[in-house]
Amino acid sequence: MHTVLLMAWLMLSGLLLAGHATAQIPKTTADRMQRVENSLIPYVPVTGFNNWNLTDRMAFHRVQGLSIAVMHNYRIDWVKAYGVADTTTRRPVTTETLFSAGSISKLVAAMAAMTLVDRKKMALDTPINTYLTSWTLTENEFYRQKPVTLGLLLSHRGGTSQSAYFGYTPDKSPLPSVVDILSGAPGTETRRVVVNSEPGKEFRYSGGGYLVAQQAMADVSKQDFATFTNEALFRKLGMMHSTFAQPLPKQLDRNAAWAYSENGWFKGMPYVYPQAAPAGLYSTPTDLARLLIDLQNSYRGKGGILSQAAARTMLTPRAPVSSGYYKEEIGMGPFFLQRTDNQTKAGVYFEHTGVNAGFLAYAIGSLEGGNGVVIMMNNDGGASELGKEIRRAVAQVYQWPGFLPDPITPRPQPESVLAGYVGRFQRGPDEVITFRKEQNYLVETINEGNPIYCFPIARDTIAFSDYPLKAYFHRNASGQVDSVRTEWQQTAMRRLSDNELLPNELIRAGRIAEAVNGYRAMKKGLYDLTYMAYDFTNRRPANLDAAKGILELAQEQHPQASIVYARWGDLYQKQGSKSKAITAYETATKLDPNDTDSREKLTALLAH
CATH class of the missing domain: 1.25.40.10 (Tetratricopeptide repeat domain)
Structure with missing residues (x-):
C-alpha cells in the first residue's frame, strides 16, 4: 500500500514539476512544425488560454514575410517560409530568401575572429593597434590606462564610441570606405571611433568597436572582410546564401527580401551597410542555423570549425548586461539569456537580435542539448513581438529547459466582479491604463499600445501576461473599485472619470x-x-x-x-x-x- 501511494505521489510530483511542459514533443517533423505554427503565446504562458496562429499574428503585427529554421538535437529539424519578400511583385519568401541580419552580424564576425585566434594570427589580449595597419585607435588617456584588445571589442567592453550604425540608401555614391567611417570623414554621417571610457570596466554596446575589429581582421588576413569571412566560415559550413558583401552581389540580390518599415525616417528601400561586422550580413535562417549548430558542436568537442577552447571562450559570460526575470550577460559575440532562478547549464541560451532598416531577426541556441531557432523578417516594427512569440512557441513545443516563465493559472471570477475592473486608471501625467473585459479575462492597453492580456488569479488580483507581475484592485468604502496597484508600485493608480481626459x-x-x-x-x-x-x-x-x-x-x-x-x-x-x-x-x-x-x-x- 505504501509503495502504491509513493508511486502515485511521485507521478503527481512529476506532473506538477513539469509545469506547462507536460505534453510530449510531437513525434514527427510535420507535427512539430504544425504545433509551432499554432502555439504562439505571450511572454508568460497561460493555462487554458488559446494559443495564436502564426499567419494570424503576421497579419496582426503587419509583418510582410518571414522565414524560420528550427534546431533540435544538434540538427536542423525543419525550415519554412511565410508571406512575401516583395509586396509589389508578390514574390513569395522561400527558404532561400536572404534577409539583412542586422547585429547578428556581430555574432558571426566574432566567430570569424576566433578562427584567427585558433590559427594564432590574433590574440584576444593583445592591444588591437598591434594588428591595425590601415587605421589605428587614437591612444588617449583611456587607451594608455588599459589598451583595447580584440577580446574587449568582441564583448563590448572596449570603451569605444558609436553604439550603432544606420546604413546608407543605395543611391549614396560613392559608399564610404571602412577607414573613412572609422575616421568620421566628411560624408560618412558618423564621428570618428574613439575610446571614450575605461576599457574593461563594463559592458557598453559598441558597433564602432566591431568596426575596429573588422578592420583588424582585414589587415591581418590581407583580404577584404567579405572574402575573409566567406573563406573562413561560409564555404566551410555550406552557407551558400550568406555574405558580408555590400552592396549585395547581383546573384544574391535577386533572392533578397525587400525592406518594410513604418518609421518616418525610412526611405522605402533596403539600406546598404559597409559597416559589415556590426550590421552588414545578409543570410537565411537555414545558413545561420548551420553556424549555430557548428558552434554548439565545437563547444561540446564534437567537431566544428572552432576548437573547443575557442568556442568555450566565445560562449563564456564576460559582463552583466541586465537583470529582471531573466539575467542577460555578454560573451565574446553572443549574449546569454537565462532565468534568474536558473541553476544549470541546460537552462542557459546564447543569442543575438538583429535590427536594420526594414528588417529584424532573432537567432538563439541552447548551450547544451542542441536546441535553437533562427527567425528572419522583412519588417522592423511589429516583427519585434512576432519573433518573440514564435521563439516562445518553439521553446514550448520542443520543451526547452527553463526557458519560459512559469504559467499563469487563472481563477475565474463572476462576471460582475470582472466588470468592476473595467475602466481607465492614471499611471503618469500623460499615461492612462485601460482595462476592458473579454471573455473571462481582461485586456489592458497603455495609451495606444498593443493589448496585454490579464487574468484573474484571486478576487481583486490579476496576473499580466507580458511580464511575471501581479496587480491588485482596491475598493472604496462602498465596495467600488477606485484604484489599482501593481506589486512594484508604492502608490496606487486612481480611476479616471469618463470626462477626465489626459x-x-x-x-x-x-x-x-x-x-x-x-x-x-x-x-x-x-x-x-x-x-x-x-x-x-x-x-x-x-x-x-x-x-x-x-x-x-x-x-x-x-x-x-x-x-x-x-x-x-x-x-x-x-x-x-x-x-x-x-x-x-x-x-x-x-x-x-x-x-x-x-x-x-x-x-x-x-x-x-
Missing part, C-alpha cells in the same frame, strides 16, 4: 488646443515636445494638426532652439509648403550651423 487622449479626440494646454501645464521639455511633433508628423497616418499645436507650444517656450525650426521644416514639407519649409530649415541652420540634417534637407529643396 492630453494624449485629448489629441486622439481631436481636441488639440486643450491637449496643448495640458502639456503647457506639465512643463514638457524641449526634446519631449519636438520628439512628439516628429512622431505626429511622420507616423502613419500622420496627425499634422497635433504636430502643429505641439510645435507652436515648443516655439513659444523655446524661440531660439534650432530643433524647433527643423521640425517645422519637416511639417511644412509634409504639408507641401516648400517655401515655408525652406525658411524653417534656413532658420534652423542659422541657429545651429552643425545641423547637417537640416542643411541636407535645405539643399535638396533648393535643388528642385
Whole structure:
C-alpha cells in the first residue's frame, strides 16, 4: 500500500514539476512544425488560454514575410517560409530568401575572429593597434590606462564610441570606405571611433568597436572582410546564401527580401551597410542555423570549425548586461539569456537580435542539448513581438529547459466582479491604463499600445501576461473599485472619470488646443515636445494638426532652439509648403550651423 501511494505521489510530483511542459514533443517533423505554427503565446504562458496562429499574428503585427529554421538535437529539424519578400511583385519568401541580419552580424564576425585566434594570427589580449595597419585607435588617456584588445571589442567592453550604425540608401555614391567611417570623414554621417571610457570596466554596446575589429581582421588576413569571412566560415559550413558583401552581389540580390518599415525616417528601400561586422550580413535562417549548430558542436568537442577552447571562450559570460526575470550577460559575440532562478547549464541560451532598416531577426541556441531557432523578417516594427512569440512557441513545443516563465493559472471570477475592473486608471501625467473585459479575462492597453492580456488569479488580483507581475484592485468604502496597484508600485493608480481626459487622449479626440494646454501645464521639455511633433508628423497616418499645436507650444517656450525650426521644416514639407519649409530649415541652420540634417534637407529643396 505504501509503495502504491509513493508511486502515485511521485507521478503527481512529476506532473506538477513539469509545469506547462507536460505534453510530449510531437513525434514527427510535420507535427512539430504544425504545433509551432499554432502555439504562439505571450511572454508568460497561460493555462487554458488559446494559443495564436502564426499567419494570424503576421497579419496582426503587419509583418510582410518571414522565414524560420528550427534546431533540435544538434540538427536542423525543419525550415519554412511565410508571406512575401516583395509586396509589389508578390514574390513569395522561400527558404532561400536572404534577409539583412542586422547585429547578428556581430555574432558571426566574432566567430570569424576566433578562427584567427585558433590559427594564432590574433590574440584576444593583445592591444588591437598591434594588428591595425590601415587605421589605428587614437591612444588617449583611456587607451594608455588599459589598451583595447580584440577580446574587449568582441564583448563590448572596449570603451569605444558609436553604439550603432544606420546604413546608407543605395543611391549614396560613392559608399564610404571602412577607414573613412572609422575616421568620421566628411560624408560618412558618423564621428570618428574613439575610446571614450575605461576599457574593461563594463559592458557598453559598441558597433564602432566591431568596426575596429573588422578592420583588424582585414589587415591581418590581407583580404577584404567579405572574402575573409566567406573563406573562413561560409564555404566551410555550406552557407551558400550568406555574405558580408555590400552592396549585395547581383546573384544574391535577386533572392533578397525587400525592406518594410513604418518609421518616418525610412526611405522605402533596403539600406546598404559597409559597416559589415556590426550590421552588414545578409543570410537565411537555414545558413545561420548551420553556424549555430557548428558552434554548439565545437563547444561540446564534437567537431566544428572552432576548437573547443575557442568556442568555450566565445560562449563564456564576460559582463552583466541586465537583470529582471531573466539575467542577460555578454560573451565574446553572443549574449546569454537565462532565468534568474536558473541553476544549470541546460537552462542557459546564447543569442543575438538583429535590427536594420526594414528588417529584424532573432537567432538563439541552447548551450547544451542542441536546441535553437533562427527567425528572419522583412519588417522592423511589429516583427519585434512576432519573433518573440514564435521563439516562445518553439521553446514550448520542443520543451526547452527553463526557458519560459512559469504559467499563469487563472481563477475565474463572476462576471460582475470582472466588470468592476473595467475602466481607465492614471499611471503618469500623460499615461492612462485601460482595462476592458473579454471573455473571462481582461485586456489592458497603455495609451495606444498593443493589448496585454490579464487574468484573474484571486478576487481583486490579476496576473499580466507580458511580464511575471501581479496587480491588485482596491475598493472604496462602498465596495467600488477606485484604484489599482501593481506589486512594484508604492502608490496606487486612481480611476479616471469618463470626462477626465489626459492630453494624449485629448489629441486622439481631436481636441488639440486643450491637449496643448495640458502639456503647457506639465512643463514638457524641449526634446519631449519636438520628439512628439516628429512622431505626429511622420507616423502613419500622420496627425499634422497635433504636430502643429505641439510645435507652436515648443516655439513659444523655446524661440531660439534650432530643433524647433527643423521640425517645422519637416511639417511644412509634409504639408507641401516648400517655401515655408525652406525658411524653417534656413532658420534652423542659422541657429545651429552643425545641423547637417537640416542643411541636407535645405539643399535638396533648393535643388528642385
